[in-house]
Amino acid sequence: APSQRHTSKQRFLAEFSQCLYEFVIQLLPTREELIVKEDVRKLLERLIRTIEPESRLLSFGSTANGFSLRNSDMDLCCLIDSEERLSASDLVTMLGDLLERETKFHVKPLPHARIPIVKLSLDPSPGLPYGIACDIGFENRLALENTRLLMCYALIDPPRVRTMVLFLKVWCKRRKINSPYKGTLSSYGYVLLVIFFLVHVKNPPVLPNLQQMPPMRPISQEETTLHGHNIWFFDDIELLRGRWQSSNTESVAELLVDFFRFYARDFQYNTGVASIRAGLLKKDSKGWASESDRGTARERNRLCIEDPFEVDFNVSRCVTRDGLYTIRGELMRASRILASRPERAIVALAQLCE
Ligand code: CTP
Numbered sequence: 001a002p003s004q005r006h007t008s009k010q011r012f013l014a015e016f017s018q019c020l021y022e023f024v025i026q027l028l029p030t031r032e033e034l035i036v037k038e039d040v041r042k043l044l045e046r047l048i049r050t051i052e053p054e055s056r057l058l059s060f061g062s063t064a065n066g067f068s069l070r071n072s073d074m075d076l077c078c079l080i081d082s083e084e085r086l087s088a089s090d091l092v093t094m095l096g097d098l099l100e101r102e103t104k105f106h107v108k109p110l111p112h113a114r115i116p117i118v119k120l121s122l123d124p125s126p127g128l129p130y131g132i133a134c135d136i137g138f139e140n141r142l143a144l145e146n147t148r149l150l151m152c153y154a155l156i157d158p159p160r161v162r163t164m165v166l167f168l169k170v171w172c173k174r175r176k177i178n179s180p181y182k183g184t185l186s187s188y189g190y191v192l193l194v195i196f197f198l199v200h201v202k203n204p205p206v207l208p209n210l211q212q213m214p215p216m217r218p219i220s221q222e223e224t225t226l227h228g229h230n231i232w233f234f235d236d237i238e239l240l241r242g243r244w245q246s247s248n249t250e251s252v253a254e255l256l257v258d259f260f261r262f263y264a265r266d267f268q269y270n271t272g273v274a275s276i277r278a279g280l281l282k283k284d285s286k287g288w289a290s291e292s293d294r295g296t297a298r299e300r301n302r303l304c305i306e307d308p309f310e311v312d313f314n315v316s317r318c319v320t321r322d323g324l325y326t327i328r329g330e331l332m333r334a335s336r337i338l339a340s341r342p343e344r345a346i347v348a349l350a351q352l353c354e
């Protein structure tokens, strides 16, 4: 009997891996969608240059990091290379007026937000059945860098890393635990949890720690500092292949089962901080546990995920007590479904994303 159990488990995992690949492929953006989005970016860049000739408009977030699902939002960042430039809030106001006049987008400028942005959307049309939603921010260079970091992690092992991340993005959206405004976690937060797991929890690791690998040549502090943060990481993935190979051979299904089990059961939510830069840290050592601190620190730091570059920033500070309770409940539910190993793997997948 034990060996029979063993083989039925192996069979389930092999089938589930296959299901995951097939499921995720259908969710990737189509070529047309990518072309339309790039056209939109170019159009917007041309318009912005009529206000700020020295500006560039760059993609970040999922459209640029390899973790994009079909019809996902566009995140754009405007960089201005000249010394004398308008303030972000003036730019947001002016750009809002211009786009309102010159384009068919619905435009909502938010010049007084913590990070001023212009929100744009386009209604669905036959060529664009889901429309487009897009945010334009300014000078958010750290977001461009963390996008590049995630992209590099995706490139190291696309079959396993991208499949896991894309599946989890669908899962958390379907299970409604992907709304920072409602006390749950952003997509960015979930991606960091996956990378933390693959770098620091799995043994042997599936991914190296790109921020701790020795550089190939001496680099000056100036080159690697942005707004006071160390943004260096090993970014030559071609070269990396010659220097680092994972000896972890687990399938994507095994990794996913283990991911759910780890975050459902083992991660120390009360004391731990997930840091992809430094491994598991303590809330205490980062000053994220102090009860006396205005009484709100505890509430802000229920779940702690350190930003890879802005290390004083808890990416999951929006997660409330109830939000974390719901997220953990969902992780347990997923873990339970997978542990029960339904007869057909496709049934497990459907249940997970119900
Ligand atoms: N970001 C950040 N800090 C946060 C949240 C987001 O720096 N607390 C930046 C990151 O560069 C991230 C980007 O904003 O890649 C977009 O975040 P998000 O929309 O959460 O992730 P996406 O991968 O774009 O997910 P989705 O497809 O759901 O939009």
Ligand code: MG
Binding pocket: 061, 062, 063, 072, 073, 074, 075
């Ligand atoms: Mg996004």
